[in-house]
Amino acid sequence: MVGASFTKIKDGKFRVCFDYGGKTEDGKRNWKHKTVQTKDEAVRLVTEFNYNQQRGLTVKQIDMTLADHLQYWMAKYVSNNCEETTKYGYENIIENHIAPHLGKVMLQDVRPDMLQDYYQLLKEKGLSANTIRKHHQVLHKALNFALKMDRVYRNVADAVEVPKKVKFTGQSYTVQQVKDLIKSLNGETFTVAIYLALGLGLRRSEVCGLKWEHVDLENRLIHISKVRTATAANNNIIKDTKSLKSARTLHIPGKLYEVLLAQKEWQEKRKELLGSLYHDSGYVYTRDDGETYRVNTLSEQFPKFLEKHGLHKIRLHDLRHTFVSLVYAESKDLKAVSEAAGHADIKVTAEIYTHMMDKTHKETTDIMGRHLE
Numbered sequence: 001m002v003g004a005s006f007t008k009i010k011d012g013k014f015r016v017c018f019d020y021g022g023k024t025e026d027g028k029r030n031w032k033h034k035t036v037q038t039k040d041e042a043v044r045l046v047t048e049f050n051y052n053q054q055r056g057l058t059v060k061q062i063d064m065t066l067a068d069h070l071q072y073w074m075a076k077y078v079s080n081n082c083e084e085t086t087k088y089g090y091e092n093i094i095e096n097h098i099a100p101h102l103g104k105v106m107l108q109d110v111r112p113d114m115l116q117d118y119y120q121l122l123k124e125k126g127l128s129a130n131t132i133r134k135h136h137q138v139l140h141k142a143l144n145f146a147l148k149m150d151r152v153y154r155n156v157a158d159a160v161e162v163p164k165k166v167k168f169t170g171q172s173y174t175v176q177q178v179k180d181l182i183k184s185l186n187g188e189t190f191t192v193a194i195y196l197a198l199g200l201g202l203r204r205s206e207v208c209g210l211k212w213e214h215v216d217l218e219n220r221l222i223h224i225s226k227v228r229t230a231t232a233a234n235n236n237i238i239k240d241t242k243s244l245k246s247a248r249t250l251h252i253p254g255k256l257y258e259v260l261l262a263q264k265e266w267q268e269k270r271k272e273l274l275g276s277l278y279h280d281s282g283y284v285y286t287r288d289d290g291e292t293y294r295v296n297t298l299s300e301q302f303p304k305f306l307e308k309h310g311l312h313k314i315r316l317h318d319l320r321h322t323f324v325s326l327v328y329a330e331s332k333d334l335k336a337v338s339e340a341a342g343h344a345d346i347k348v349t350a351e352i353y354t355h356m357m358d359k360t361h362k363e364t365t366d367i368m369g370r371h372l373e
Contacts, residue, residue, distance in 0.1 A: 004049035006042040009035070014042035018049050020061050032061050034109075052153055062151060066110055067103030069151065070094050073142045083239060088231035093138050097122070108152055112159035115139060119162070129163035136162045170352075171314045172325035184309040192263040193285045193298055197316065199256040201323030201341045204316060205229050206246075208295050209238065210284045215260065220252040224342065230295040246342035260284070324349070 006016040013035050020030040036042050078087050101118055102110070122132050140157040147155050173181065178198065185191045196207045200222065209228035225247050229237045241247045252260065263284060270288055271278045279290040286292055302316045320341070328337045338349035
């Protein structure tokens with residue numbers, strides 16, 4: 001009879017039989033057995049199975065572990081639909097964390113409490129709430145794919161409580177701190193990179209991916225269309241910008257224009273000096289021999305530079321925050337700032353930088369206040 005039932009066995013345990021009906025590929029009866037500790041657990045499993053079967057929610061029994069399915073998901077979906085950097089991040093989480101702890105569990109035996117215990121373990125190991133959420137996203141997406149493939153009848157990750165996302169608040173330099181930073185840049189190899197990040201609010205990937213072919217010095221315009229990122233396995237990943245709005249054209253202001261001209265002239269001199277030893281990569285930010293730096297080099301050099309000159313410690317990405325903060329402080333044009341920063345939507349700008357805005361609306365209310373005097 002198709003359905004589930006249970007019997008009591010030795011040691012007070014219970015054996016649950018799940019009959020899926022029909023035959024397996026090798027001609028055997030299509031059923032599965034599972035031993036549980038209590039009658040309540042046996043009743044729950046039988047009730048759940050029969051309920052799902054009546055509604056057509058049961059799936060064919062398969063002999064596949066969670067690790068096997070994660071490997072299948074990576075090969076069939078992630079490799080064909082995700083960026084290389086995304087794939088690398090997923091592989092790191094799966095190979096170093098999920099597989100060692102949950103990989104041997106049969107895919108169809110994965111329960112919400114197993115995932116909940118796994119997230120608790122990550123927390124006890126000191127991983128942040130946002131990192132735990134990334135692990136959850138990987139599991140949820142992979143199990144959702146299993147659902148589409150009819151390997152499970154539900155996504156158990158939906159039933160798990162996930163830590164709340166912790167919003168990161170970036171720092172921003174004051175006008176004086178910006179002046180101190182610029183004054184300390186004399187002769188630094190990454191001067192042009194810092195000016196691009198600070199003067200135009202470019203992301204690191206946009207700075208590293210900027211080529212001279214996208215710099216129109218005659219009309220003083222920079223076209224942001226490509227970025228350069230990296231993984232441990234590949235230090236030179238070229239791809240389109242983060243979003244359609246990230247692809248943008250920006251005016252080159254005075255001092256940045258001078259810095260770009262100086263960078264161009266310096267590269268031409270190096271090319272003349274080194275001759276065939278010079279590698280004309282076409283990038284704006286390069287080594288002495290024209291080769292590109294590792295993408296991470298800029299993030300590694302910046303904190304050392306700040307410490308060397310006794311400057312307030314911020315992240316490289318905070319130069320972008322500084323651009324948005326100082327420009328908005330003077331212009332009060334959130335839409336224009338959002339477009340210049342290349343955000344997908346003005347809501348993104350408002351959400352990220354709301355702490356930098358005048359929450360008391362002093363300047364706005366003072367306008368009417370002056371009419372009341």
